[in-house]
Amino acid sequence: MHTVWKGSISFGLVNIPIKLHTATENKDIKLRQLHKECHTPISYQKVCPGCDKEVKTEDIVKAYEYAKNKFVILDDEELEKLKKENEDKAVEIVDFVKLEEIDPIYFEKSYFIAPDNGGAKAYSLLRKALVESGKIGIAKIIIRSKEQLAVVRVYKDTLLMETIHFPDEVRNVDEVPNVPAEQLVVQKELDTALMLVDQLTTTFDPEKYNDDYRTALMDLIEEKKSGKETVTTTEKQPAATSNVTDLMSALQASLDKTKTKKTTTRKRKPVAAKSTNDKKTTTALKNA
Template sequence: MRTMWKGSINFGLVNIPINMYTATENKDISFRQLHKKCNTPIKYKKTCPNCNEEVKEEDIVKGYEYEPGHFVILKEEDFAAIQSDAQFKGIEIVDFVNLSEIDPIYFDKSYYLAPQENGGKAYHLLREVMNTSGRIAIAKITIRSKQSLAALRVYKNALVLETIFYPDEVRSIDHVPGIPQDVNLDKKEVDIATQLVDTLTAEFNPEKYTDEYRSALRNLIEQKVQGKEVHVAPEAEHKNVIDLMEALQQSLKETTKEKKKAATPRKRKTTAS
C-alpha cells in the first residue's frame, strides 16, 4: 500500500508522526473513447478559442469568474500568501465528540493512519483513550493545498481519518422539492410495513453485498475478448402493483418465503456403501 501523505497528529502537546493511506478504491470499469472509424483513442487538446491556438501548460493561469465573462487572476504567490501556519501542522485535533452526533451525510473520504518509526507508543495511547472513552476526534488537515474538516476514529485496530464536509457544503433539505409533509397513514399499512422491515432485518455483513452490474459488465467484456457471441437476456416479468396495501402484502409474502427457503438446510446426498 503506497503512502499518500506524511505528517503528524497533534493531540495537545503530543505529536504522533504518521503515514496516511487511502482506505478505499474505485472499482468502476473505465472505458477509453475511440474514433468509431478506426478505433483509435481520441486525444484532447487545450485550446484558446480567442487565439485559435493550442495552449501549453506553462501558459495556463487560474482565474475565478466573479461574474459572467469577468475573471480575477490568482498566481501561485497569491495562494502562498494566504496559507496559515495551521496548514503545516498536520492533523490538528480540535474537539472530541460522540460519533452518533455526526450524520453520515457529512462523511466524504476515508484514510488509514499508521504510525511512523517513533510514533507507535503515542499512536497506541490515543487509540486506547478513544476506545475507552467511546469518542472520536474532530480535526483539521490540509491535503493538496485544500484544508478539510475530518473525523478521526478507531476502526478495528487502526486509526482512520474520514474527511467530512463543512456545514455550508451540505445543501439544505428545504431546497428539495416534493417531500411529503403531513400524510395520513392507514394503521394496517404501517403494521404490514413494520413486519416487512422486521423480516428484512439482519446483521450488517458487507461481504454479502456485491456489485452485480460490474460483475456482469466484466463477464460481457471477457466474452467479447474471447470472441464469443453475446446474447441479451429477456427482461423478467414484473407485476405492476399500484395499490399500496397489495404491494406491502405481496412483498411480505415473497420476503417471508425467501427467508424460509434460505433458512432450510439442504439435505445431503447419501451414497450406498
C-alpha cells in the same frame, strides 16, 4: 500502500508522527473512447475558443469567476504562499465527540493512519483512549491545498481519519423540491410496512453485497476477449499544428494552380518538376 500525506497529529501535548493511506478505492470499470472508423483512442486538447488554437500548460493561469465572464486572476506564487501559511503539516484534535452525533451526510473520504518513525507508542495511546472513551476526535487538516474538517476514530485495530464536509458545504434540505408534507397514514398499511421491515432486518455484513453491474460488464468483456472480438490500434504521430497545415494547404494549392496551366493532360508529380518548371514552382512558393 502509497503514502498520500505525511505529518503529525496531536491531542493535548501528545504528538504522533503519522502517514495517511487512502482507505478506499474506486472500482468503476473505465471505458476508453475510440474513433469508430479506425479504432484509435480519442485524445482531448485544451483549446482557447477565443483564439481558436491549442493552449499549452505554461500559457494557462488560474482565476476565480466572481460574475459572468468577470475573473480575478490568481498567480501560482500567491496560491503557494497562501498554502504554506496555512499548512504546517500538523493535525490538531480540537474536540472529542460521539460518532452518532455526526450525520453520515457529512462524511467524505477515508484514510488509514499509520504511525511514522518513533510514533508507535503515542499511536497506541490515542487508539486506546478512543476505545475506552467511546469517542472520536475532531480535527483540521490541509490535503491537496484544501482545508478539511476531519474525524479520527478507530477502525478495527487501526486509526482512521475521515474528512467531513463543513456545514456550509451541505445544501439546505428545505430547498429539496416536491417533498410531501406529513400525510395521514392508514394503520393497516403502516403495520404491513413494519412487518416487511422486520422480515428484512439482519446484521450488516458488507461481504454479502456485490456490484452486480461491474461483474456483468467484466463477464461481457472477458467473453468478447475469448471470442476474439477485439480491435488493435497503433500509435500515431500527433497531428500537425494549424500553422503547418495552413502552409501545406497553400503550397498544394499553388502547385495545383501551376498544373492547370500545362497544355498536357498527363499528371506530373510536384517533386519531378525541373528546368522550365523551376521558375513557376519558385514563384508559387513565394506566393504561398
